[in-house]
Amino acid sequence: MVKPPLFPKVEGKTSRQAHTNLPEGTIELERGRKGFFGRVSHLYKTNAPTAWTDIKGDLKPRSFNFDKIKTKDLSDKNEIYTTLMYNSECRVSISRRTSEMPYYFRNSDGDETIFIHEGRGMMESDYGNFEYEEGDYIVIPRGTSYRLIPYNESNFYLFIEATDSVFEFPERGMLGPNAQIDPAMIETPKIPEVISRENEEWEIKIKRWNKLTSVFYPHNPVQDTIGWQGTNIPMKFSINDFKAVSSEKYHLPPSVHTTLTAPSFVICSFVPRPLEDISVLRIPFYHSNIEFDEVIFYHDGEFFSRHGLDKASITYHPGGIEHGPQPEAFEKVQKNSNIKRTNEKAVMIDSRKPLLFTDEALVSENNDYWRSWKEIAKPHI
Numbered sequence: 001m002v003k004p005p006l007f008p009k010v011e012g013k014t015s016r017q018a019h020t021n022l023p024e025g026t027i028e029l030e031r032g033r034k035g036f037f038g039r040v041s042h043l044y045k046t047n048a049p050t051a052w053t054d055i056k057g058d059l060k061p062r063s064f065n066f067d068k069i070k071t072k073d074l075s076d077k078n079e080i081y082t083t084l085m086y087n088s089e090c091r092v093s094i095s096r097r098t099s100e101m102p103y104y105f106r107n108s109d110g111d112e113t114i115f116i117h118e119g120r121g122m123m124e125s126d127y128g129n130f131e132y133e134e135g136d137y138i139v140i141p142r143g144t145s146y147r148l149i150p151y152n153e154s155n156f157y158l159f160i161e162a163t164d165s166v167f168e169f170p171e172r173g174m175l176g177p178n179a180q181i182d183p184a185m186i187e188t189p190k191i192p193e194v195i196s197r198e199n200e201e202w203e204i205k206i207k208r209w210n211k212l213t214s215v216f217y218p219h220n221p222v223q224d225t226i227g228w229q230g231t232n233i234p235m236k237f238s239i240n241d242f243k244a245v246s247s248e249k250y251h252l253p254p255s256v257h258t259t260l261t262a263p264s265f266v267i268c269s270f271v272p273r274p275l276e277d278i279s280v281l282r283i284p285f286y287h288s289n290i291e292f293d294e295v296i297f298y299h300d301g302e303f304f305s306r307h308g309l310d311k312a313s314i315t316y317h318p319g320g321i322e323h324g325p326q327p328e329a330f331e332k333v334q335k336n337s338n339i340k341r342t343n344e345k346a347v348m349i350d351s352r353k354p355l356l357f358t359d360e361a362l363v364s365e366n367n368d369y370w371r372s373w374k375e376i377a378k379p380h381i
């Protein structure tokens, strides 16, 4: 069998280096494998791949405004969260709370990363407690019993559940062990000195196969921990402590923002950072990560490659159809040397397995999102 070449081959008019000095009147389309890690080819085209006139079928860029969804847990105390997207190894849900969970919750289906989109409060667990605030990631191993206690304000949580295995930090390679998230910034729970409400009856709701079982105790079954040790523990760090990697002269792929990994998906953090020089590509190149569905949850700031998205909106770009910057972003950012930074904060989920939406998510969909590329953008770099 003849193996495909592992060295780059060139045909026709191309730039010498990816993302810079594109042939006159062309756009660059990146076709990459393994989520920006694997083999890659760049096609130089005279039309943007998003300049479609119509799409018939399900494979469309989609956007949703999760802020419009009234979560079940506000009205029904038995609901933990409202699931909006899912596949066999990843579930994405939201929850809003204005008062403390009157029970403990234990997820036996998956490990959880909870992103605090809005609010402050405390997580109480059988490893102890920590306070949280807007922008925090709380990572909770399956089997942990915990509850969330909002302080005097509404809390809005994004739950990302990994049902296959644990969340890990990515290898930082030559960036070194302190890059991006310094381990010193990771907090673990502290056991409180005083046990409150020790002799009250308490309920633990245990989720297994997406069904809840309630187990009752005549005492507090969480606050009776007097110590713990090991590595399978809840932890917390802030998106504000995530340090972006960037280059003035080269547009780095979104994989440099990888924050946590699960076996079939990654969580990335887009955070404020300097933009590239206008002589090189500073907005995302058109690309098709064929093997991945891409979801971006907009937390704060102005997302420079998208236009007209509110906080708590998401965009969904399924693998198999190309995506890239919207025309407005190209005009506003690529050509404007006065814009030197982006202040965006967003959480991206790149999933190897296709994600499906629940009926609860569909009510918040912007059905015209896929039409928003109608004006052809040609970034001549």
Ligand SMILES: [Fe+2]
Residues within 6 Å of the ligand: 287, 294, 317, 323
């Ligand atoms: Fe993308």
